[in-house]
Amino acid sequence: MKGDYSRILKEINLKVTPKRLAILEILAESFCCMTPDEIWRKLKERFNKVGLPTVYKNLQELSECGVLSSVIHPDRKSYYYFCRNKLNHCHFVCLSCHNVEDITSSKIASLQKNIEGLLAGKLLSHILQLNGLCKNCLKNHGQKSLKRSKYGHNRKIG
Ligand SMILES: [Zn+2]
Ligand SMILES: [Zn+2]
Numbered sequence: 001m002k003g004d005y006s007r008i009l010k011e012i013n014l015k016v017t018p019k020r021l022a023i024l025e026i027l028a029e030s031f032c033c034m035t036p037d038e039i040w041r042k043l044k045e046r047f048n049k050v051g052l053p054t055v056y057k058n059l060q061e062l063s064e065c066g067v068l069s070s071v072i073h074p075d076r077k078s079y080y081y082f083c084r085n086k087l088n089h090c091h092f093v094c095l096s097c098h099n100v101e102d103i104t105s106s107k108i109a110s111l112q113k114n115i116e117g118l119l120a121g122k123l124l125s126h127i128l129q130l131n132g133l134c135k136n137c138l139k140n141h142g143q144k145s146l147k148r149s150k151y152g153h154n155r156k157i158g
Contacts, residue, residue, distance in 0.1 A: 005020075005021045005024040005025060005028075006021060008024065008067060009021070009024075009067075012065040012066075012067060014061060014062070014065065018047070019043065019047065019050060019054065019058065020058055020062070022043055022046055022047070023039060023043070023055070023058055023059070023062070024062075024067070024082060026039055026042045026043070027039070027068065027080065027081065027082035028082050028084075031099060031100065032081075032097070032098045032099050032100060033071040033073075033079035033080060033081040033093060033098050033100050034079060034080060034081075034098070035077050035078065035079055035080075036052065036055050036056050036059055036078065036080070037052070039055055039059070039080070040052050040055045043055065059080050062080075063080060067082070068080045068081065068082055069081045069082075069083055069091070071091070071093055071100070071129065072127075072129060073093070073095065073098075073131075074095065074131070079098065081100050083100070083102065085102050085104075087104060088104075088108055088109055089102050089103055089104045089105075089108070090102075090103050090105075090108060090128035090129060090130060091103065091128075091129055091130065092130045092131075092132065092134075093129060093130070093131050093132075094132065094133055094134035094137055095131050095132065095133065096133055096134070096137040096140075096141070097134060097136065097137050099134050099136075101134070103130065108128065112126065
């Protein structure tokens with residue numbers, strides 16, 4: 001796994017440093033999106049010296065290179081998520097526990113085509129994020145009457 005992360009860093013021409021590797025590892029193992037502050041606290045368990053500004057700087061670099069996705073949350077904090085899925089997909093974000101799931105749908109590609117037709121232009125990228133409550137949080141919120149779906153990190157629709 002560690003070799004994997006250094007390969008990812010080399011591919012985007014970023015120097016392989018123990019802190020960058022640790023950031024990727026922490027995010028990859030969490031399946032959640034995390035704030036710089038949360039990542040910083042985890043890093044402090046491993047490194048004697050690590051400043052919050054370093055964490056901010058690294059997260060920004062990694063997201064500019066497309067390795068990390070930034071997640072938009074109504075609480076206005078910045079969150080980052082590490083996804084290795086190279087296929088066209090979008091993310092479902094649980095606003096309560098910050099768990100992130102991949103949503104794959106052939107409809108995303110066809111929606112993109114439809115919109116290009118409407119605009120008579122070309123879409124170069126899109127940000128599609130679905131916010132809600134995951135299965136577990138929904139249960140804890142006591143809304144049992146709402147329809148449940150099977151739990152998993154990868155879901156295909158249509
Ligand atoms: Zn993903
Ligand atoms: Zn949740």
